[in-house]
Amino acid sequence: MTSWGYSISRPRSIDIDRNDMSYSKELLREYPELQTCIACGNCTAACTAANFTSFSLRKVHTLVRRGEYQGMAEELEKCMLCGKCRLACPRGINTRQIVLTIKKHLANRSR
């Protein structure tokens, strides 16, 4: 077996055609208001957890909506459910509830 000294890097692009969008669609059915998100990142800026870790709520809900679920449940473990993000969101999205919903569904998925 040849030793190459490297392996083929996985692409970091998101291919929506190949991703399983079923949960993403379910989430938007349950919380249509998430569609009004403008990805401003205020939720992340206001977040206490994000202040101390690399956690970004904007990144998590954006990735989940694009069908990228890997590692997201673990990421959301960093959220303390304080609700500050909800106060900061200019679109009035119930971000705290969204955290809870994503957590619940992703936990079901992995079971």
Place this chain on the structure above:
Amino acid sequence: MKISWKEYQKDIADDHYYYARSCIRQNFFPGSEAAFLHILGNDLGRDILDDARHTSCTGIGYHSDIVPLDTIMTVVARQFALMTEAGYENFVSSCITSFGIYSEALEMWHEFPEQEEKAHEYLYKATGREFKKPKNLAHTSDIIFHHRHQIAAQAKHKLINVQTGEPLKVVDHIGCHYAKIFPKVGVGGSEFPYVLSGMVEAWGGECIDYPERRHCCGFGFRNYLVQANRGCPVANSKKKLESMAPYKPDFIVANCPGCTMFLDRWQYAISEMEGTLYGQDGHGIPVLTYEEMAGLVLGYDPWDLGMQLHQVAVEPLLDKMGIEYDPGAKYLGKNGKFIGKPEDSLIGCYTK
């Protein structure tokens, strides 16, 4: 905004060329440069000077931050001085990297004339030479493109599948340094790559406009110099190969030494690492230089063109084009001596 096709054209000199070879092509595809000189000199009757005195453009060192700007500028000045001394004004570069370097030097000297002064001074102090800037700077593929209709008129084979009568499906890859640095120096700019597809069309083939057509092959320079980093370059070629495979291309024609090498050799690496083959019937997709493509059209022997040095076997393409070749002569060098045969691999050597 009004787009005019005139902005995507390029002036290409018709005759009297000073030829600057490529350092890496002579190793990767050694038959191509000889074929270029032969096609220009013998088939097209053009005057071209192959000068043994010029050196590498040092572009790889420059792009890897080893060769400083002042040094490469002086090297470029020396190549131009050799052209000036030989009485030529049309500079033809056989490598996309060098072409990018020469274009960059000319553009820089235009924007910052004090840099050009420096280049004159450095060169004079180092060698006592003086230079004039070329009247016309072209890449070798520009020259073949310029003569594509003359070549078509002399064609022995067309880019047509002789079994089905259908045009061959061709993927073209023009390479980043051809027109992405300075779009105005490339035929069709960077958006409408036409230098290779123009040849393909003129010789009876059909170009495939696949999604990742303009994507980089991943060659870069610093990207692959360190072995541990090569996962990124190979991933780029893989992205292109995956994107073109559904269109079932008969072959790829590439503009740049690095791209031709990568698109060819990575097919072997990917086949060994992951077992994937992107061509039809258990083969890879052959990758040709534009000189090899022109050479086949003009009826050159594929082994004289150096096509036995490809990683992906070219025989399925030769069969489609109805080109006769001697399988036994594949691994015989110019002097008839056995040059060695690659180890068997998934992508394999083609045996009938």
